Amino acid sequence: MSTVPEPRLAPVSAFAPDVPANGDLPLTPRPSPGRAAVPFDIPGVFVGTAEYTEGPTGCTVVYVPAGARTAVDARGGAVGMTGGYEFNHAICLAGGSVYGLSAAAGVSAELLARRQNRTKWDELQLVSGAVVYDFSSRETAIHPDPELGRAALRNAVEGAFPVGRCGAGRSATVGKVDNVRAEYGGQGAAFRSIGGIKVLVATVLNAVGVVVDRSGTIVRGNYHASLGSRVHPVEDYALSLPEPVNGNTTLTVMVTNARLTDRELNQLARQVHSSMHRGIQPFHTENDGDVLFALTTDEADLDGLKPTGLGAFASEVAWDAILSGAE
Template sequence: MTTTNGQATGGRPATPSEPRPATPSEFAAGVPGNAAPPPVPRDSPGRGVVEFDLPGVLVGTAEYAEGPTGCTVVHVPAGARTAVDIRGGAVGLSGGYEFNHAVCLAGGSVYGLAAAAGVSAELLARRDNRTRWDELQTVSGAVIYDFSCRDNAVHPDAALGAAALRAAREGAFPVGRCGAGRSATAGKIDFSRAEFTGQGAAFRAFGEAGVLVATVTNPIGVVVDRDGTVVRGNYHAAEGVRRHPSADYTAMIGATDADTGAGPGAVTGNTTLTVLVTNVRLTDRELGQLGRQVHSSMHRGIQPFHTEMDGDVLFAMTTDQVDLAGVRPSGLGALASEVAWDAILNSAE
């Protein structure tokens, strides 16, 4: 179920302004957002929320409007067994633990990993700084590269991660251009054809079993609907159409940039981050296979996916609250894969 806290805009979103990477000299000159005073953590509500029914699971977002960039925290106070599936050639990951009290997704590339440290520090403070073995709070983090559409070095840090955790609420996942998806883009076969995406989520209950999938889509590939239509990315403005990347790659084979007008080629720094949370009791092996199955299925909604220029990560988490009845874990994976596709499409609305 999706509820909104404002009117969603229709039609094709504007492509990022000045779609070019900032140069080191611009950073040295102190472009807006790099100078004092430091950025201020702010709420990051997006265009609405996806409601979910998984007791004990909280979600919070925060952003730096000066970027813009942000982070998203999935918090399970009781902790959750976790399997991490890593794909692609440009992964930014911290922790990667098999048991987590929180997962922090953030923009800012490698610098954004500091947000997860802020979540960890906030959880430590909530435990009155107790550090006995059974008091330790584990936090894993992953990042997207979101500097492509902005000329500043503002990135999620410890303060922003702590702010996102403090904003965490049960039962509602903010979606749209918010949190870690604040400056996410898709279809970067050439950045002049990229389009904004964001973070999306979907939830479905199958009897007592619940599955929440949330994803931050920032791929080199395009977002594809179930009928095969490209719904976000690789927009050719002159023709007013979106193309599947295979059409552009076919034209580029054996040709020079001058021949194809393709410019410098695909933009580096792409990643899709996904969190799957279920309440179903699974063995460690079954949980790991669930993560792999769902992550593999997501290529249907993102094409191409898991390239050498993407750093895709999926966290599969379980709160171990109900037994799976009627189907095997592979059947749950098939159902969860459809939820994941819904989340992808939700990120591109």
């Protein structure tokens, strides 16, 4: 039987003018450990988080020093992304909407410094990034910037992914049929292996939709205080056709060690991203900017496992990651 968590309603921003922004306060990047860290066993993959508590807002960096081939699946009507390269050394996820895109520039600058400012073609460090709109639950204009991106990279450690209200998920909310019914989401992660194939999926939950578990129970979002329960958004839309809430996005990073062709990697990204509608309903709406980055370290042959089977397996890991972020 599903255990339904207690509500954690998010405050609704008044969107007042002249709230503090980055230049108005002496900001210092802080650690952003969340409530726990999910261990994973993919050597050469590092994860770091940092936040501005004054926001609050933060960013999350997945760092692969050797670089990794990447497929990007971007959906929804409000995608905020930079880079989108087919090969990356780091992925930077951040709050702050369009202003938070600058955090990826900080990751890039830090990597340049680590390469002793070498700029030969094959020394270039590639960084892609994407952002969530996290202003709806706070009264500041503070956003992740290059310094916060640098800090998240400097905090990166191998084999552990922070989860909870941390990193890019620091002020993320879900179930936003109406902002007064939104609940805090967060950052989730899950890791599984099948034979020698390993899959890590991490996601930042800031969706219009609610989070649904495998029993069909809504576990986070669209909480009606008058009813004392969560309601599926379709019921609200059918009854009152509320105006859609703008500024939502789910960001996902999937890392595997499976050796795949470019076509197989791209299809894996699509398959897993499509599957996530089971755990987030509705998903990929006109008001979401959903992006999934799929990276492979190209270390292990499938050995009989078909790419479609890997996709089915990874899709379950993605659902676990969604539920992890809703805890």
